[in-house]
Amino acid sequence: MIRPARVLIVAEMQGRDLLRRRLALLILVALPLTFYLANAADPYAPVLAGVGMSWAVAGAALFAVLAARSVDPRLVQAGFHPRELLLGRLLLLAGLGLILAAVCAVVVILISAPPRPLVVLP
Amino acid sequence: MLAGKPRRPRLAHDLVIGDGHPALADQAIRSPSHDRALSVAAHSEQGSSQAGEMRQVDSQPLLEAHGVGKRYGRKVVLQDANVAVRGGEAVALIGENGAGKTTLLRICAGLLAPDAGQVAVDGKVGYCPQDPGVLDLLTAEEHLVYFGAAVGLDRQAAIAEGHRLLADFGFRGGRRTLAKDLSGGTRQKLNLSLALLGEPAVLLLDEPYQGFDHGTYVNFWDHVDRWRAAGKAILVVTHMLAELSRVDRVVELQVRTVGASSNDTVKQSRG
Ligand SMILES: Nc1ncnc2c1ncn2[C@@H]1O[C@H](COP(=O)(O)OP(=O)(O)OP(=O)(O)O)[C@@H](O)[C@H]1O
Ligand SMILES: [Mg+2]
Numbered sequence: 237m238i239r240p241a242r243v244l245i246v247a248e249m250q251g252r253d254l255l256r257r258r259l260a261l262l263i264l265v266a267l268p269l270t271f272y273l274a275n276a277a278d279p280y281a282p283v284l285a286g287v288g289m290s291w292a293v294a295g296a297a298l299f300a301v302l303a304a305r306s307v308d309p310r311l312v313q314a315g316f317h318p319r320e321l322l323l324g325r326l327l328l329l330a331g332l333g334l335i336l337a338a339v340c341a342v343v344v345i346l347i348s349a350p351p352r353p354l355v356v357l358p
Numbered sequence: 359m360l361a362g363k364p365r366r367p368r369l370a371h372d373l374v375i376g377d378g379h380p381a382l383a384d385q386a387i388r389s390p391s392h393d394r395a396l397s398v399a400a401h402s403e404q405g406s407s408q409a410g411e412m413r414q415v416d417s418q419p420l421l422e423a424h425g426v427g428k429r430y431g432r433k434v435v436l437q438d439a440n441v442a443v444r445g446g447e448a449v450a451l452i453g454e455n456g457a458g459k460t461t462l463l464r465i466c467a468g469l470l471a472p473d474a475g476q477v478a479v480d481g482k483v484g485y486c487p488q489d490p491g492v493l494d495l496l497t498a499e500e501h502l503v504y505f506g507a508a509v510g511l512d513r514q515a516a517i518a519e520g521h522r523l524l525a526d527f528g529f530r531g532g533r534r535t536l537a538k539d540l541s542g543g544t545r546q547k548l549n550l551s552l553a554l555l556g557e558p559a560v561l562l563l564d565e566p567y568q569g570f571d572h573g574t575y576v577n578f579w580d581h582v583d584r585w586r587a588a589g590k591a592i593l594v595v596t597h598m599l600a601e602l603s604r605v606d607r608v609v610e611l612q613v614r615t616v617g618a619s620s621n622d623t624v625k626q627s628r629g
Contacts, residue, residue, distance in 0.1 A: 245507040249493070249500060256495040256536070303493065309469050310491040313483070314552070315508035 246324020264292040289340040293333040420480045420591035427474030443591040453611030459595045481559025488564040490549035494538035509556030523551040543569035563594040
């Protein structure tokens with residue numbers, strides 16, 4: 237049975253784990269950001285920013301899964317439903333993705349100033 | 359298997375038993391090759407009191423593995439392994455490195471599917487893995503909350519019970535220290551405490567005292583006594599033969615070479 241409270245605990249612990257990987261997170265964000273800034277004048281720069289942002293979230297997901305792989309079986313043995321682990325992790329990563337997307341949108345609007353921000357392609 | 363011929367593994371390991379199967383246990387007990395400790399064990403199994411100790415051993419095993427077989431590729435690790443542990447009983451699982459002790463425990467815990475045989479468990483299982491199964495970047499307290507949630511404890515209850523367990527083993531790690539920065543023995547104390555959260559009825563402990571200092575090690579066996587008195591079924595993997603007197607029975611996983619008729623042994627003791 238899936239219990240929301242336990243899904244939240246999974247999300248919380250995943251978040252704590254991820255936030256302590258500061259260097260990895262920094263690189264995940266800095267790399268696409270640099271790439272975008274170097275091409276900020278390009279009409280397709282907003283697209284670059286979007287691709288870079290999704291790459292950062294995917295990278296974070298990879299870290300999350302690699303860290304959890306060895307302990308997940310034990311957590312399930314201890315009483316978690318596998319779906320609780322999956323949902324908790326997705327919840328955290330989706331949240332992180334939304335935050336990164338918002339930051340990315342602000343950066344793109346400020347720097348590239350697309351004429352119609354809601355329509356990415358010119 | 360090939361060409362219809364039964365194939366003998368080059369090196370087969372066999373779990374040898376004397377428990378859960380009254381006929382076998384009786385056989386072992388009658389065997390003249392067994393020493394006095396065995397007959398003491400025989401009495402303790404009948405539930406008689408020793409040295410003023412009153413301890414009721416349930417008749418139904420809480421953990422029973424029957425005919426368990428496991429192979430990795432062509433390598434047979436377990437063949438027809440049997441083990442049963444009743445409530446209020448502590449059983450030691452011994453054997454050489456690579457005999458399949460961890461494999462058997464993982465199968466009992468449901469972490470590994472056996473190729474043959476069944477495992478029946480009555481009640482919640484607390485499993486302490488040989489290699490600490492902890493998350494490097496979480497603190498001890500966060501582990502307590504995480505594993506406590508698994509057994510249905512809320513945050514406060516998990517922290518309270520967890521700190522009590524950790525204190526029992528003399529855990530000394532900073533509140534903010536991450537698991538990866540704990541000393542080896544301290545991390546192992548956390549590992550063991552996580553297995554004990556939520557009062558499991560069956561304890562599967564895979565060399566749980568690794569890296570413990572002497573005081574904690576002695577203390578660990580006192581805990582085994584206490585868990586046993588509380589009616590838990592304990593299966594503990596150990597290489598510490600000096601402490602075998604502190605368990606009810608000893609089950610040995612043995613290496614059996616090709617063609618050997620049998621070198622099965624059942625050792626039993628009870629201090
Ligand atoms: N995933 C695996 N793939 C292949 N072989 C494995 C695997 N896991 C274990 N084995 C083999 O199974 C055998 C039993 O391993 P196991 O870990 O159960 O031994 P053990 O009795 O716990 O030994 P130790 O006393 O060193 O802890 C070993 O020969 C090991 O190499
Ligand atoms: Mg082992």
